[in-house]
Amino acid sequence: MITANDHQDVKKEKILEAAHHRFLHFGYSKTTMNEIAGDLSMSKALLYYYFPDKSQLYVAVMRKVADGYLKSLTDRINTFADLKEAFIFQIDTQHEFIVTNYNFFDFFRLNEQNLPDAIWEIVTQVHESETHMLVSAIKTEVDRGKIKPVANPTEIVELLLDALHGVRVKSVSHKKTMFPNKEHLEEIRSKRLLLADIFIKGLMY
Amino acid sequence: MITANDHQDVKKEKILEAAHHRFLHFGYSKTTMNEIAGDLSMSKALLYYYFPDKSQLYVAVMRKVADGYLKSLTDRINTFADLKEAFIFQIDTQHEFIVTNYNFFDFFRLNEQNLPDAIWEIVTQVHESETHMLVSAIKTEVDRGKIKPVANPTEIVELLLDALHGVRVKSVSHKKTMFPNKEHLEEIRSKRLLLADIFIKGLMY
DNA sequence: TCCTGACTTTTTTAACAAAACTATCAATTT
DNA sequence: AAATTGATAGTTTTGTTAAAAAAGTCAGGA
Structure with missing residues (x-):
């Protein structure tokens, strides 16, 4: 009933x-x-x-949106053939997530410094989930003997995520358009893939 | 006379x-x-x-400031023991340049999207000089047989610069302070060094 | 050629009213 | 009791305008 x-x-x-x-x-x-x-x-x-109010309505929507993203990550964790595949998946999935929700995130750009705690929690959770997925992929790769044992995998993953982020930021600020077009997006993607490639090699024996 | x-x-x-x-x-x-x-x-x-006017006065000052930075780069070009030393020099020199001129650069943050052409030229020149120095260091390293021949060294250098930039951006946005303090700066530096390290290994045979 | 005081024009700031919007609540319907 | 609304109170944003500050000009002097 x-x-x-x-x-x-x-x-x-x-x-x-x-x-x-x-x-x-x-x-x-x-x-x-x-x-x-x-x-x-x-x-x-x-x-x-x-x-209760507008911002909490926004947070609730954000919660829903984030859950969809989190699910797409957990669905694929530990299903990767190798580390590179995991990195590519992360790059593409996050990229699509940001592009399809671009205007939705204007709340972030608006409140820049002081986002509500609830939002920070979601952001943190998403970040942890991404990190977790990649850390897991790294550990697997280590177990397979494909790369060197890593003392602190989380640190390594976060470093790569920061670096990948830089590729977008710089690419966007270089061209003067705020919203990148198709070819531009493809350029960012290929740079990121190249970076991930070099990065992985840097982790090998 | x-x-x-x-x-x-x-x-x-x-x-x-x-x-x-x-x-x-x-x-x-x-x-x-x-x-x-x-x-x-x-x-x-x-x-x-x-x-002629205030903004062109600013540009002239910028020109002077940039020249000092450019000189510090050209003075050291081709003096590095290895690629890592070149990367470390780039990281530290640029970092100090930005920190000591932080308020001076508020003009950039203010005009964000539409900087005068003269400023863009200087920015471009600085960027090219940084790139040139590192490209040169990469070529040397290739000649020494320490790393694999690189098809497009400029692309590689720019990729690293973007990535290094990301380390700062992310670090700054994560902590909520706009002006990073001493320990914070040190954290950024060590992350960058780690990234450069992995990156270099990624270029090896 | 170098320099200034006085002047004009443009930009920024302050104050404040009008408009738009968020948020509340007593009253009404289901 | 739970769901819903119109009316309304309170707050933020926007628009307006006048005053202040700063940019930029110019005729004329050393």
């Missing part, structure tokens, strides 16, 4: 969808509670019945 | 020094032409006699 709580969950889900749609297309600051309510033909007050 | 042009140059030099001092301590937007003139006990109008 359908309980009251189930019904609430369904409604919350509808709200999350509508909110996600707005946030994704217009960004956080350019979508109003009225608009989200309007999309669902409900009153704004009802949104506040289900969610 | 002292010609009129010499005299102009001397005076321009004085102005550049005073301007540099102000820009360095208070940033571009927080220093006025009146203040620079005041420091030199001259009238503001005289500044405009020597420099």
Whole structure:
């Protein structure tokens, strides 16, 4: 049977969808509670019945979005033929995640320094999940005797992630466009793959 | 004998020094032409006699600052015992350059997207000089038979520079402070050295 | 040629009202 | 009781305008 709580969950889900749609297309600051309510033909007050305020609604959407990403990572952990495949997967998956949610993340660029704790937790969790996946891949590779034993795999993975991040930042700041186009994205990707390649060789015997 | 042009140059030099001092301590937007003139006990109008406007005065100072940096690079080119030494030199020199001129560069952060062409030229020149130094170091290392021949050394160097940049960006955004402190700087440096280390190994046979 | 004081123009700042938006709540419907 | 809303209070953003500050010009003097 359908309980009251189930019904609430369904409604919350509808709200999350509508909110996600707005946030994704217009960004956080350019979508109003009225608009989200309007999309669902409900009153704004009802949104506040289900969610305490706008930023916590955003966090809830972020939670959902992040969960999808986390799932795509955990689904593939320990399924890689070698370390390179793991790195490529990380590069492509993260890249797609960021590109498809670009406007949604304007909340981050907006609040730059002081993001809500709840957001930081999600960001941290995502980062840990990425790291965990790659650390696992490194350990496997070590076990297979393909690369040297690594004293601190986490440190190594985070170093590579920072480095990969730099490839994007620099690429974007060099061209002056904020939103990179197709060829540009492909350039970033190939640079990253090259970096990952050299990096892996640097871990070998 | 002292010609009129010499005299102009001397005076321009004085102005550049005073301007540099102000820009360095208070940033571009927080220093006025009146203040620079005041420091030199001259009238503001005289500044405009020597420099067409404020931004071109800034560019001239930038030119001087950059020249100092360029010289420190060219002085050491082809003097490195090995590739690692060259990378370490690049890391440390650039790092010190940025730290000691931090406020001076607020002009960059201010105008973010549309810097004057003259500034872009300088930035490009600096970047090319850094790249050239490291490319040269790579070629030497190849000649010595220490690393594999590299099809496109410039591409490799730029990749490393991007990656090193990422280490700083990420480190800074992770901690929430904009201006990193001593230990923080040391952490960035050690991460970069580690990255350079792995990178070099990745270029070996 | 070098320099200045006085002047004009442009940009930044401050104050404040209007508008837009977030958030609340008593009242109403299901 | 749970779900919903219109009306409204409170807050932030935006627009307006006047004053202040700074950039930039110029006629004229040493």
